Amino acid sequence: MIVLAGIMGLLMAVVMFSMRRSYPKSIRGLREWTIAPITCCASTVLFALRGVLPDLITIVIANMVLLQGCVFYYAGSQLFLGHPRDTRWWSVSIVAVGIVLFWFSAIQPNYAVRLAVFTLAIAALFAAHARLYLRHPLLHFGMRLMTGLLVVQALVAALRFVSVVLGAAGVGLLEASLFQSLYIVMYSLTALMLSIAGVLMATDRVRVEFEFLATHDPLTGVLNRRALFAFVEAEFARSQHAGTPLSLLMLDADHFKNINDAFGHQAGDEVLREMAQRLQSPLPAAARLGRYGGEEFLVALPGLSPEAARVVAERLREVLAAPFDASSLLAVAGIGRLTVSIGVAGVQGATDTLDAMLARADAALYRAKAQGRDRVESA
Numbered sequence: 409m410i411v412l413a414g415i416m417g418l419l420m421a422v423v424m425f426s427m428r429r430s431y432p433k434s435i436r437g438l439r440e441w442t443i444a445p446i447t448c449c450a451s452t453v454l455f456a457l458r459g460v461l462p463d464l465i466t467i468v469i470a471n472m473v474l475l476q477g478c479v480f481y482y483a484g485s486q487l488f489l490g491h492p493r494d495t496r497w498w499s500v501s502i503v504a505v506g507i508v509l510f511w512f513s514a515i516q517p518n519y520a521v522r523l524a525v526f527t528l529a530i531a532a533l534f535a536a537h538a539r540l541y542l543r544h545p546l547l548h549f550g551m552r553l554m555t556g557l558l559v560v561q562a563l564v565a566a567l568r569f570v571s572v573v574l575g576a577a578g579v580g581l582l583e584a585s586l587f588q589s590l591y592i593v594m595y596s597l598t599a600l601m602l603s604i605a606g607v608l609m610a611t612d613r614v615r616v617e618f619e620f621l622a623t624h625d626p627l628t629g630v631l632n633r634r635a636l637f638a639f640v641e642a643e644f645a646r647s648q649h650a651g652t653p654l655s656l657l658m659l660d661a662d663h664f665k666n667i668n669d670a671f672g673h674q675a676g677d678e679v680l681r682e683m684a685q686r687l688q689s690p691l692p693a694a695a696r697l698g699r700y701g702g703e704e705f706l707v708a709l710p711g712l713s714p715e716a717a718r719v720v721a722e723r724l725r726e727v728l729a730a731p732f733d734a735s736s737l738l739a740v741a742g743i744g745r746l747t748v749s750i751g752v753a754g755v756q757g758a759t760d761t762l763d764a765m766l767a768r769a770d771a772a773l774y775r776a777k778a779q780g781r782d783r784v785e786s787a
């Protein structure tokens with residue numbers, strides 16, 4: 409059982425290694441999660457050589473290596489969750505545990521004390537590791553699995569510690585009692601189970617990152633045209649079905665070409681980013697903002713009539729026209745006030761189509777441009 413679990417842990421290290429090579433660099437911690445099962449497997453080999461190699465290696469070093477393997481998992485989780493790697497105190501603790509284990513194996517042999525010290529250390533390590541996850545929202549199955557495994561491991565180790573204190577340590581690691589067997593199975597499977605949870609978490613993260621890239625505009629971070637249209641189509645169908653209002657705002661920066669020409673394309677990009685950021689704040693929670701193309705944005709306002717949407721549009725115009733922060737790149741470049749023209753359109757009855765509604769918003773925008781810009785026009 410122990411040997412098989414060690415081999416499976418090694419296979420998981422191969423999986424982690426190949427994931428690390430092919431996954432984006434933004435997914436951190438995979439290096440530590442590769443080293444961790446290898447380290448745990450190395451400890452298994454050392455435990456298995458009991459009687460062949462000196463006790464110093466098969467007891468003291470083996471336990472220290474196992475603890476270090478668990479610390480690598482912890483370090484991987486710290487990095488994966490966006491924290492700096494900070495395991496210095498655990499390294500110091502492993503050395504301290506090693507000294508105590510050495511004392512109670514070479515100087516004053518005592519299996520119960522060794523077991524108590526080791527189970528206490530590993531229970532504390534798993535508890536700290538579980539706590540790290542519990543301070544984050546457990547969004548995906550992989551994270552919940554990892555947290556559950558760590559909590560169970562911490563509890564098993566704590567129970568084992570209590571049993572040792574109550575005088576039920578047994579006589580040795582491979583004693584064939586029920587509790588000892590359960591404990592061995594649990595710890596043999598640690599590397600395998602933690603690695604599986606790590607693989608699931610990394611895969612979840614890649615999916616979320618790719619989903620974001622596929623649905624958001626890289627320059628401004630708002631929804632891209634495809635994702636926005638998927639939303640608008642669904643909302644239009646819902647509005648037709650339920651008879652609830654839906655409005656669209658088509659928004660175009662005024663004389664944007666002049667900004668590019670006068671201040672350069674990079675300043676133009678910065679203006680677009682600033683616009684996207686400013687446009688988000690006054691929008692109702694159900695609204696969605698997306699980049700329609702170039703310097704044009706589209707806002708979908710489910711539940712709002714064209715009259716209510718017009719009020720939102722005026723508010724957006726105000727927010728965009730506010731002066732830039734003195735330290736902002738745009739103020740430094742000397743770009744003045746941002747103005748936009750906005751076309752508003754709402755759903756008109758059961759026979760309306762989305763294309764017709766978009767055409768009305770576009771026509772209203774065109775009218776706003778024709779009538780001098782920096783204004784809102786309704787279809």
Ligand SMILES: Nc1nc2c(ncn2[C@@H]2O[C@H](COP(=O)(O)OP(=O)(O)OP(=O)(O)O)[C@@H](O)[C@H]2O)c(=O)[nH]1
Pocket residue numbers: 627660661662663664665666668672673674675676677680701702703777781
């Ligand atoms: N910097 C930057 N410029 C862009 C981007 N997309 C489109 N543009 C520029 O936006 C400008 C749009 O110009 P026009 O369509 O003539 O419109 P305008 O100058 O805003 O004038 P009006 O809309 O009539 O007020 C062009 O100069 C495009 O090169 C972008 O992603 N970044």
